[in-house]
Amino acid sequence: MTQKKSDPISHLVDESEEWKSTRIENAPPDLYDPSQPRLGRRESEPHAAEVTYLRDVLSTNFPEGRALWDLHHYFIASKGVFKGKKIDLQLDISFFNELTISFAIPSYDATMHEGKVPDIGINVLSKSTWRADISEKIETCKDLSIPVYVVFSPYLVTSKRYAPPFLRAYILQEDGSYKQEELRAITIEEGGAIDETQVLDLSDKLPFRLGLMRLKQQFLGGKPLFRLILIDPLEMKVLPTRREKEVEEVKKEAERAKKGAEEAKKGAEEAKKEAERAKKEAERAKKEAERAKKEAEEVKKELQEYRNKFGELR
Numbered sequence: 001m002t003q004k005k006s007d008p009i010s011h012l013v014d015e016s017e018e019w020k021s022t023r024i025e026n027a028p029p030d031l032y033d034p035s036q037p038r039l040g041r042r043e044s045e046p047h048a049a050e051v052t053y054l055r056d057v058l059s060t061n062f063p064e065g066r067a068l069w070d071l072h073h074y075f076i077a078s079k080g081v082f083k084g085k086k087i088d089l090q091l092d093i094s095f096f097n098e099l100t101i102s103f104a105i106p107s108y109d110a111t112m113h114e115g116k117v118p119d120i121g122i123n124v125l126s127k128s129t130w131r132a133d134i135s136e137k138i139e140t141c142k143d144l145s146i147p148v149y150v151v152f153s154p155y156l157v158t159s160k161r162y163a164p165p166f167l168r169a170y171i172l173q174e175d176g177s178y179k180q181e182e183l184r185a186i187t188i189e190e191g192g193a194i195d196e197t198q199v200l201d202l203s204d205k206l207p208f209r210l211g212l213m214r215l216k217q218q219f220l221g222g223k224p225l226f227r228l229i230l231i232d233p234l235e236m237k238v239l240p241t242r243r244e245k246e247v248e249e250v251k252k253e254a255e256r257a258k259k260g261a262e263e264a265k266k267g268a269e270e271a272k273k274e275a276e277r278a279k280k281e282a283e284r285a286k287k288e289a290e291r292a293k294k295e296a297e298e299v300k301k302e303l304q305e306y307r308n309k310f311g312e313l314r
Contacts, residue, residue, distance in 0.1 A: 043126065044126070046154040046155055046219060046225055047092075047124050047126055047154060049154075050124050050154050050227060050228065051069050051070060051092045051093060051124055052069070053227065053241065054067075054069075054092075054093045054122060054228065054230075055067045055068075055069040055093060056241045056242055057230050057239050057240070057241055058093070058095050058230070059242070060239075060240065060241060060242040060245055061208075061230070061239045061240070061245075062095070062097065062207060064097075064098065064100075065095060065096055065097045065098060065099060066095070066096045066099040066100065066101050067093065067094070067095045067096075068091075068093070068094045068095075068096075068105075068108055068118075069092065069093055070092060071090075071091070071094070071105070071106075071107050071108055072088050072089070072090055072107040072108070073088070073089045073090070073091055073094060073107070073108045073110070073118075073121075074086060074087070074088055074089075074107060074108065074109045074110060074111070075087050075089065075110045075115070075117065075144050076110070076111065076115070077143050077144060078143075078144070078145070079143050079145075079176070080139070080142075080143030081143075082140075082143065083143075087140060087144070089121075089137065089140055089141070089144070091118070091121045091122065091123060092122055092123050092124045093120075093121070093122040093123075093124075094108065094118035094120070094121050094122070095118055095119055095120050095122075096116060096118050096119060097119045097206070097207060099113065099116060101113075117144050117145060117146050117147075118146060119146075119147050119148065119205065119206060120146070120147065120148040120149070120150060120205075120206055121141055121146050121148070121149045121150070122149075122150045122151070122152075122228070123137065123149075123150075123151050124151075124152065124153075124154060124228075125151055125152065125153040125154075125157055125158055125162070126157055127157045127158075130151075130153070130157060130158045130162070133151050134151055134162070134168070137149070138170055138178065141170065141178075142170070142172070142176070142177070142178050145172060145176065146172065147171070147172045147205045147206075148169055148170065148171055148172070148202060148205055148206060149169070149170040149178070150167070150168070150169045150170070150210065150228070151167075151168050152164075152166060152167040152168070152212070152226070152228045153166045153226065154225055154226050154227065155219045155223050155224065155225050155226065156223055164212075164224070164226045165183065165184055165185060165186055165212045165214070165226050166182070166183075166184060166226075167182065167183040167184075167200070167210065167211075167212050167228060168180060168181070168182045168183075169181045169182075169200055169202065169210060171202065171205065172205075181200055183198060183199075183200055183210070183211065183212050185198045185212070186198065186212055186213070186214050186226075187199055187211030187212045187213060187229065187231075188211060188212075188213050188214075188229070188238065189213070189214050190213055190214065190215050190216045190227075191216070194211065194231070194236050194237070194238070196236055198211065198212070199211050199231060203233040207233055208230040208231060208232065208233055208239060209230070209231040209232075209233060210228065210229070210230065210231065211228075211229045211230075211231050211238075212226055212227070212228065212229065213226065213227040213229045213238070214226055214227075215227055
């Protein structure tokens, strides 16, 4: 999660404050000059790419839920040192498995949604905030009873202790504590097959499992890049983005069309064979009729000869 050093990491909100994102308020004026190149977002390209990717996958595969990205989340703590206080928690990705918000929002205010917390909160580690993401925010998420809190590093931005491949999940237990699980190995190389031994199965809390993919692209200086992937809870396959799903549907439709064409061709060949069989049968029937006619004529001829010789039969 990237922010300005002057921004609070996870702070209490005064009762007089209007609940809204402080990113825009605290940002300097945009003095964009069309003739000059822009610096873009404060996050690195890998950070922005992975947040965008995760939101895409969640929105595509779980349309009944709601995936939020890069927002402030406002809650009232129900326990812990901030019990009863308003808390501002910044998450790169939050996912609500059952939440309908049809409009775009500047921030998530839990008091407007019956105090609902996300089923999972995710922070992509960055150089400026990784220490807070794996310390203070864990306690905040635990106090809010967020079922799963996840951190991962797309490339080396932390100390060697958390060097990638690194994925850590904090899983809420019945007693309110967090159980910690990690992945420090690759689940899949981009374009390869999944290693089933390197998957975090959280399907009892979430409609997917977690894994790590090593991407083909590298970061500046040849550093490897990693991706947090969501895996189907029933099949061992990576859940697709919207574009991947569309390509998959086009491919399936093409396969269905090909199968239909093959079945139609097979049907036409069967119909042709049946027509040939019918033709042969008709020819046999015609020959049989001709033979019967010929035999009848011969019998008639023999009968006439007999009459001529012996007269009418009595």
